[in-house]
Amino acid sequence: MTYSTKQYALTEDQRTELHRRVQSSKTSKRDSLRANIILLREGGMKQRDVAKNLGISHTSVSKWTMRFEKQGIKGLKDALGRGRKPTIDSSKLRKVIDQVEHSNHGKGGRCLPKVCII
Numbered sequence: 001m002t003y004s005t006k007q008y009a010l011t012e013d014q015r016t017e018l019h020r021r022v023q024s025s026k027t028s029k030r031d032s033l034r035a036n037i038i039l040l041r042e043g044g045m046k047q048r049d050v051a052k053n054l055g056i057s058h059t060s061v062s063k064w065t066m067r068f069e070k071q072g073i074k075g076l077k078d079a080l081g082r083g084r085k086p087t088i089d090s091s092k093l094r095k096v097i098d099q100v101e102h103s104n105h106g107k108g109g110r111c112l113p114k115v116c117i118i
Helices: 012-023 029-042 047-054 058-076 090-101
Strands: none
Touching: 012 029, 012 058, 029 047, 029 058, 047 058
């Protein structure tokens, strides 16, 4: 199986943002990793070499490379639909928040079951 050595022409703004994500201590590890993938691929590194260098699968490298090609920087975000789905619908949640904010039961959450009956 061969892996593409396609080079990417990043805009200066894209390159700056990707470098910021890699170097920032406030960026999540996964965002930093995704940015690093694109920067290494831009330099002409093969998918297999990027994967080996970063200690990840070539499938991950391929995924984030393709998403960047199609969507740019926005493609490096997690897709919607990931994570646990809400168990309380938004109208009930709003009702609970309103009841707690307007209750006279102090600042603690111990009275929450008495205040909020769902």
